[in-house]
Amino acid sequence: MDKDHARLQEALTRHAATVQRAAAMQARRAAFQHEAAALLGVAPESVTLALLAARLPGEAAERVAEARARLQQTAAEVDRLNGRNASLLHYCLDFLQRFFDRLTGRPHDGRYGPAGRRAAGSGGSLINARG
Numbered sequence: 001m002d003k004d005h006a007r008l009q010e011a012l013t014r015h016a017a018t019v020q021r022a023a024a025m026q027a028r029r030a031a032f033q034h035e036a037a038a039l040l041g042v043a044p045e046s047v048t049l050a051l052l053a054a055r056l057p058g059e060a061a062e063r064v065a066e067a068r069a070r071l072q073q074t075a076a077e078v079d080r081l082n083g084r085n086a087s088l089l090h091y092c093l094d095f096l097q098r099f100f101d102r103l104t105g106r107p108h109d110g111r112y113g114p115a116g117r118r119a120a121g122s123g124g125s126l127i128n129a130r131g
Contacts, residue, residue, distance in 0.1 A: 030044070032047075033045070036052065040055060047068065049064055049065075049068035049071070050068065052064045052070060053065040088104040
C-alpha cells in the first residue's frame with residue numbers, strides 16, 4: 001500500500017511540474033506572438049505558424065511549415081488517444097455502476113419498460129447489510 005501512496009505522490013509531483021511548464025510555455029508563446037506581431041504589423045492573436053510560414057523567407061519558412069505539420073500530426077494523435085481514453089473510462093464507469101447496482105440490490109438491465117422507466121433486472125442484493 002505504501003508503494004501506491006509513493007506512486008501517487010510521484011504522479012502528483014510530475015503533474016504539478018507539467019502544469020508549471022505549460023504555464024511557462026504559454027507565457028513564452030504570448031511574448032513571441034507580441035514580438036512577431038509588432039514586426040509583421042498584425043494583431044498578436046493572428047500570429048500563427050501558417051502566417052509565419054507564409055511570411056518567412058526560404059528555408060526558415062520550410063522549417064516552420066514542417067514543424068506545423070508535425071504539430072498537427074501530434075495534435076491528431078492526442079485527439080485519437082483522448083477518444084480512446086474516454087471510451088475506456090466510459091466502459092470502466094459503466095462496469096462500476098452496474099457492479100455497485102448489483103451489489104446493493106438495484107440491478108438494471110439497461111432497458112426501459114412501457115412506462116419509460118428503467119426496467120429492473122432479476123436477482124437481489126449480493127450483500128445483506130443491516131445497521
